[in-house]
Amino acid sequence: MPRAIKSVAFCAMLLSATASFAQKGETVKVAWLDPLSGLMAAVGTNQLKTTQFMVEEFNKKNTSGVKFELIAIDNKLSPQETTSALRSAMDQGARYVMQGNGSGPALAIIDALEKHNARNPGKELVYINYAAVDPDLTNSKCSYWHFRLDADTSMKMEALTTFMKDLPEIKKVYLLNQNYAHGQQVSKFAKQNLKDKRPDIEIVGDDLHPLAQVRDFAPYIAKIKASGADSVITGNWGSDLALLIKSANDAGLNNVKFYTYYAYGTGAPTAMGSGADGRVFVVGYGHYNMGGDIQRIMGEYKKKMNDDMVQTSIYHAFAMLDTAFVRARSTDPVKVAATMEGMKFKSFNGEIEMRKADHQLQQGLWITKWQKAGGKFPYDAENTGYTMAPVKYYESYVASTPTTCQMKRP
Structure with missing residues (x-):
């Protein structure tokens, strides 16, 4: 009997360990939709390079064992173009979408995902907002599928x-x-x-x-x-x-x-x-001289890109997703969204919290x-x-x- 109990306990532990890394080896497609043309092209280009660099950084070492794959599309800072870009990203298999420039494009994403996710169970997407700061996005126009990483206006x-x-x-x-x-x-x-x-x-x-x-x-x-x-x-x-x-x-x-x-x-x-x-x-929420690992990353980015990393909330995005994948034991956007609600996680400015009430990061x-x-x-x-x-x-x-x-x- 003791031997049987030990065997059951071992199997349970093995099952638990396997479940906790169920997502290991998966490819997670993330869409990036921001301007690469027009007067704000320089801003968008910097953010895209930052996102690409963070994908490389987190693919080297992440707790969940996933591989991030980036799909980048120019939305021309237009809500209409954003909607079209989002459809293209969906067709390419994206399950997470990142955007940061302008509340108009942000609202277009929220509106599209509310409709798409309601009509297409099993094919839901989550929106990670790293810079659009209109307070209405987490107040009167808040959405379960939207998570904001920047502090609002x-x-x-x-x-x-x-x-x-x-x-x-x-x-x-x-x-x-x-x-x-x-x-x-x-x-x-x-x-x-x-x-x-x-x-x-x-x-x-x-x-x-x-x-x-x-x-x-x-x-x-x-x-x-x-x-x-x-x-x-x-x-x-x-x-x-x-x-x-x-x-x-x-x-x-x-x-x-x-x-x-x-x-x-x-x-x-x-x-x-x-x-x-x-x-x-x-x-x-940050600055050029933060110290710690983010300072190392910023230094390596500048050396490689000959540019400054200014949108460090993009680091938040991958730190949050990686943590949520581990805790949800899945990359499924439905399970991950539920996990990110109220979640506390470590980033470059200490432990921060995704407030459950409105999905506004507290930092x-x-x-x-x-x-x-x-x-x-x-x-x-x-x-x-x-x-x-x-x-x-x-x-x-x-x-x-x-x-x-x-x-x-x-």
């Missing part, structure tokens, strides 16, 4: 204004943003948060401009100068931020500080150069400042000799905002 503004409220030199703020959901939300939350935290600050301008269409920001810089603003808050990204800061430098707007969301992004460091030393701040945020590279902060951004150095860190609860999501689970 309201979360970042919560941290940014918490930092700004303690700077008495800020008296007049100009708001300049892209005229679409994210930019409109930056304006809205900036006014709301500053009113609550620093009612003495005067909003001296509030402009919205077309997304990825403005080639000369000189007229906006002239308005900022005329307003007497000492600070600008902008959620601009890509060419819209690089050209804005270049215009500010060209106009000699040296007495104004910029509080941004994306000044680490492709093209912005080169535009800032020495002229923006000490005058540009960024709020984000700490940094405020960083543009300054000369060296000492404790050596990373050289776009070979300018400058870097984004951390000046303040906020735990996840500081920036965490409540959700109105009414999640409809299958």
Whole structure:
């Protein structure tokens, strides 16, 4: 009898071990849909190279034993093109889709997957959002199939204004943003948060401009100068931020500080150069000088690609999927989505949590400042000799905002 019990126990252990690695050796097809053409092509190209590099990195060593295969398609920053690209990715066997630029394309993916997954049981897809930050995506328009890895617009503004409220030199703020959901939300939350935290600050301008269409920001810089603003808050990204800061430098707007969301992004460091030393701040979940394994990865990426890795939330994507595959003992999107709800996992900024209520990642945020590279902060951004150095860190609860999501689970 003891021998029989031992035999049963051994078999159970063997079965358990086999089940825990049931997905080992599987190929997981991941679709990447973002712009590779138009004014935002440089941003998309950098993100694609980062995704390709992360696929290589995680294929070398991942706990689940899977092989990631990438399907990359240019969505031209268009919701319509995104829908078409998603269909193509599905036809090629993708079960996970990644996207980050623009809430319009993000909503197109959410809408398409809600319909597709309801109509095609057994062929479901999961959407991993690494950069589209419209708060509505995890509030009124939340979806069970959508998981966001970046902090949303309201979360970042919560941290940014918490930092700004303690700077008495800020008296007049100009708001300049892209005229679409994210930019409109930056304006809205900036006014709301500053009113609550620093009612003495005067909003001296509030402009919205077309997304990825403005080639000369000189007229906006002239308005900022005329307003007497000492600070600008902008959620601009890509060419819209690089050209804005270049215009500010060209106009000699040296007495104004910029509080941004994306000044680490492709093209912005080169535009800032020495002229923006000490005058540009960024709020984000990471920075150039994080240390640890992510610093090694960023260094290897720069050496291989001759480029900076700026979208490190893409690391979150593969770390989260790898962990979920192990815990779900499967790569099936249905089982994986259920596992990722409320899941805590290790990434480059410690243990982070995918909040179950709305699928919004909860993580700490940094405020960083543009300054000369060296000492404790050596990373050289776009070979300018400058870097984004951390000046303040906020735990996840500081920036965490409540959700109105009414999640409809299958």
